[in-house]
Amino acid sequence: MAITAGIIKKGWWRFRNTGRILREQSPFKVVFITVFALGFEIGLYLLFLDGFRFLDQLGGAGSLILNHLFALFFMGMGAMLVMSGIVTGYSTIFRSDEIPYLMTHPFTVSRIVLYKFFQAAVFASWSFGFVVIPFTAAYARFLELSPFFALWTLLFSLPFLVLCAGIGSVVVLLLVRWSPTGRALNLLCAAIPLLAGLLVWSLWQDAYDPSDDVQFTLSKLVPGLRPATNKLMPSWWVASGIVSLTRGHFLRGSMLWLLLVSTCAMLLMVIEWIGSATFVASWRRVIGSRRRSRHAPVLFPQAERLLSRIGADVRAVALKDVRIFCRDPSQWSQALIFFGLLALYFANLRNFRYHALPDAWRNTITFLNVFSVSAVVCSLGSRFVYPQLSLEGQGFWVLGLSPVKMGRIVKAKFVLAVLALLPISMALMLLSGAMLRADWPVRLLAVGLAGSISLAVAGLSTGLGAIFLDLRSRNPAAIVSSFGGTLNLVLSLGFMLLTIVPFGLIFHVRINGLLTPAGMIRAVILLSVWVTLITAATTIIPLRLGARSLSQRDY
Amino acid sequence: MISLKHLSKHYGSLVAVEDLSLEVPKGELFCFLGPNGAGKTTTIKMMTGLLKPRGGEVRICDIDIAADPVAAKLKIGYIPDMPYLYDRLTTTEFFRFTGEIYDLPRDLVAAQLEEQFTTFSLMDYRSVLVKDLSHGLRQRLVYAATFLHDPEVLFIDEPLVGLDPYTIRLIKDLLIRRASEGMTIFLTTHILALAEDIAHRIGIIMHGRVVALGTLDELIASSDGNNLEDVFLDLTSKQYE
Numbered sequence: 001m002a003i004t005a006g007i008i009k010k011g012w013w014r015f016r017n018t019g020r021i022l023r024e025q026s027p028f029k030v031v032f033i034t035v036f037a038l039g040f041e042i043g044l045y046l047l048f049l050d051g052f053r054f055l056d057q058l059g060g061a062g063s064l065i066l067n068h069l070f071a072l073f074f075m076g077m078g079a080m081l082v083m084s085g086i087v088t089g090y091s092t093i094f095r096s097d098e099i100p101y102l103m104t105h106p107f108t109v110s111r112i113v114l115y116k117f118f119q120a121a122v123f124a125s126w127s128f129g130f131v132v133i134p135f136t137a138a139y140a141r142f143l144e145l146s147p148f149f150a151l152w153t154l155l156f157s158l159p160f161l162v163l164c165a166g167i168g169s170v171v172v173l174l175l176v177r178w179s180p181t182g183r184a185l186n187l188l189c190a191a192i193p194l195l196a197g198l199l200v201w202s203l204w205q206d207a208y209d210p211s212d213d214v215q216f217t218l219s220k221l222v223p224g225l226r227p228a229t230n231k232l233m234p235s236w237w238v239a240s241g242i243v244s245l246t247r248g249h250f251l252r253g254s255m256l257w258l259l260l261v262s263t264c265a266m267l268l269m270v271i272e273w274i275g276s277a278t279f280v281a282s283w284r285r286v287i288g289s290r291r292r293s294r295h296a297p298v299l300f301p302q303a304e305r306l307l308s309r310i311g312a313d314v315r316a317v318a319l320k321d322v323r324i325f326c327r328d329p330s331q332w333s334q335a336l337i338f339f340g341l342l343a344l345y346f347a348n349l350r351n352f353r354y355h356a357l358p359d360a361w362r363n364t365i366t367f368l369n370v371f372s373v374s375a376v377v378c379s380l381g382s383r384f385v386y387p388q389l390s391l392e393g394q395g396f397w398v399l400g401l402s403p404v405k406m407g408r409i410v411k412a413k414f415v416l417a418v419l420a421l422l423p424i425s426m427a428l429m430l431l432s433g434a435m436l437r438a439d440w441p442v443r444l445l446a447v448g449l450a451g452s453i454s455l456a457v458a459g460l461s462t463g464l465g466a467i468f469l470d471l472r473s474r475n476p477a478a479i480v481s482s483f484g485g486t487l488n489l490v491l492s493l494g495f496m497l498l499t500i501v502p503f504g505l506i507f508h509v510r511i512n513g514l515l516t517p518a519g520m521i522r523a524v525i526l527l528s529v530w531v532t533l534i535t536a537a538t539t540i541i542p543l544r545l546g547a548r549s550l551s552q553r554d555y
Numbered sequence: 556m557i558s559l560k561h562l563s564k565h566y567g568s569l570v571a572v573e574d575l576s577l578e579v580p581k582g583e584l585f586c587f588l589g590p591n592g593a594g595k596t597t598t599i600k601m602m603t604g605l606l607k608p609r610g611g612e613v614r615i616c617d618i619d620i621a622a623d624p625v626a627a628k629l630k631i632g633y634i635p636d637m638p639y640l641y642d643r644l645t646t647t648e649f650f651r652f653t654g655e656i657y658d659l660p661r662d663l664v665a666a667q668l669e670e671q672f673t674t675f676s677l678m679d680y681r682s683v684l685v686k687d688l689s690h691g692l693r694q695r696l697v698y699a700a701t702f703l704h705d706p707e708v709l710f711i712d713e714p715l716v717g718l719d720p721y722t723i724r725l726i727k728d729l730l731i732r733r734a735s736e737g738m739t740i741f742l743t744t745h746i747l748a749l750a751e752d753i754a755h756r757i758g759i760i761m762h763g764r765v766v767a768l769g770t771l772d773e774l775i776a777s778s779d780g781n782n783l784e785d786v787f788l789d790l791t792s793k794q795y796e
Contacts (some may be wrong), residue, residue: 005653014643017684021643101639104603105656106628356594
């Protein structure tokens with residue numbers, strides 16, 4: 001009991017010291033990040049509110065969707081939390097530097113596993129809070145629900161978070177214990193999202209059995225409606241429970257809450273049981289597997305030969321980064337999940353029958369998909385490209401002492417980021433356009449925009465990463481959430497809006513018949529010039545400033 | 556106090572430790588030497604329960620660490636070469652946290668805080684976050700926290716890495732005093748002078764096998780050398796040829 005109290009106290013002390021660390025930061029930085037976070041929340045709130053009003057105005061299907069929206073939202077969040085639980089579960093439970101410390105102190109294995117699980121759950125769920133607050137606030141405002149709605153949401157959200165993150169952790173505990181190690185493990189990890197995608201796809205296929213009820217018609221239009229309204233889904237318990245309590249149906253609401261909490265408690269017992277039985281062997285396996293490989297690397301020497309025409313210094317830096325990225329599953333799995341989910345969604349567009357919609361809607365959805373891809377590119381730019389230079393960390397002296405100009409190091413990082421982001425984003429847009437059977441000009445425009453955004457995000461993130469270099473931090477999350485990281489995300493999203501919104505506006509005007517075809521062509525040409533200019537500026541200026549900042553630094 | 560019987564550990568085809576048997580009695584300060592990759596850290600990690608031996612047995616204070624790890628860990632202290640610390644705790648909070656996980660009475664922790672922080676010259680850093688400490692200060696904090704629960708057996712991996720001469724002397728004197736008070740100390744080091752200065756017995760490991768074991772005088776007498784460096788190089792230089 002004292003040990004548990006000690007861990008809780010440690011958590012409290014760390015939380016309390018966060019305030020002290022914040023006070024040591026520049027006030028401008030704290031204010032900037034706070035304003036951005038608030039702006040983000042308010043923006044999301046307004047967006048959700050507008051969406052609810054739009055659905056309500058649609059009437060018919062729109063009103064029916066609204067009734068199920070809460071369940072859909074929690075199902076989507078649940079899926080995200082499980083995915084996030086898998087990624088953070090692996091890095092927190094098995095790869096944390098804290099584990100050797102805990103293992104050499106008198107903690108039982110089950111305590112270590114439960115403690116690290118709760119830590120992983122917190123890491124996995126902070127973004128849930130960012131989304132759930134504006135969503136529920138907008139939902140409550142739209143339906144004019146009582147203020148207690150927020151309390152009930154909190155009451156249900158906490159066990160739901162634990163439940164979803166717990167499922168992710170169980171997957172990780174089993175996978176690490178019984179999956180093959182080394183290259184086979186990497187292949188398996190790569191295959192899991194694909195297999196999961198195939199499973200979801202096949203489930204959807206099964207869900208569309210011929211019937212002509214309203215739910216069927218709706219489920220064609222809104223993916224995931226059937227599973228979201230399945231009464232065995234915890235997300236449905238959450239959505240129904242919150243609504244029940246808000247409407248004064250306390251018996252039903254309490255029953256659903258108890259059902260959720262008891263399921264959560266059972267899952268904790270399962271985690272404790274699996275953890276006690278497997279953790280030590282699994283952890284030793286993880287640390288043992290990275291000790292020595294009997295096989296010489298095959299892929300990288302070939303890549304080195306392929307890139308022999310590139311300058312040796314740039315090639316060396318780029319290949320080093322690729323090696324490190326590929327050898328860290330917590331890094332590449334996140335990128336895979338981001339792009340994998342988008343690819344899955346685009347590949348399934350015809351299952352949702354979006355390609356059968358009228359031309360204007362198909363083109364609009366194609367255009368909206370540019371938003372999806374661009375948002376993912378911005379996230380990846382902030383998550384992976386921005387911290388590239390900072391993650392050189394205490395090893396930066398190797399680059400600092402090497403006979404390579406800092407400008408070339410920045411260039412190498414930029415080229416690598418472009419090679420990673422550009423082909424994937426453009427391929428995804430081509431896939432989206434093809435699946436929707438969008439008009440060719442719209443497809444080309446979408447691909448061009450995705451390409452521009454990838455290029456600009458790569459330049460901006462690399463340049464700002466060099467300007468706000470932080471060689472002390474070894475934690476990518478800390479680098480990403482720093483002032484520079486936040487500024488990078490804000491500017492990337494700002495750039496995305498500056499490029500996409502003007503096109504969106506002229507398409508909107510054209511659909512409403514306020515723009516002639518000739519006027520539309522002129523507007524597209526003008527906007528293309530605009531996008532080209534700001535892409536060039538956003539790519540080149542930060543890179544130059546970043547290279548200059550690096551060359552003027554002390555190391 | 557420490558009993559190793561036929562301990563072995565393999566990484567794939569690589570033999571890290573092979574058939575290692577060793578007894579370290581109460582109050583002995585034992586230095587484990589060996590070239591890089593000889594198996595020193597692997598041995599220490601098996602003794603602290605971090606690694607599972609392929610074969611053999613580790614007993615600490617007559618407790619099998621594989622059978623009852625928590626009971627064994629209550630008896631030991633371990634200071635790795637690059638110890639993990641909670642960056643967002645102050646030195647005092649880290650010390651108190653260590654007291655909590657060993658379930659020590661608060662008044663004892665408070666008294667020890669004064670004593671250990673004074674010993675390790677940490678009083679001026681009581682409210683400083685761990686992340687703001689230099690390497691030497693972090694090491695001093697680890698020593699202070701490790702001695703808090705008065706372990707019967709202490710394992711130290713490279714005890715003097717990155718420390719200034721003052722702290723080196725402080726730690727050497729402390730280890731000698733603690734051993735004389737009955738603490739069993741098992742340390743690995745590359746600094747042969749340290750072993751010469753403080754070790755009661757010395758073991759030399761190479762390719763996972765103990766190739767020499769005894770007091771400093773015994774080791775010198777058993778070879779043609781004049782000092783520990785000669786003995787060590789005589790035994791291990793073949794690896795580099």
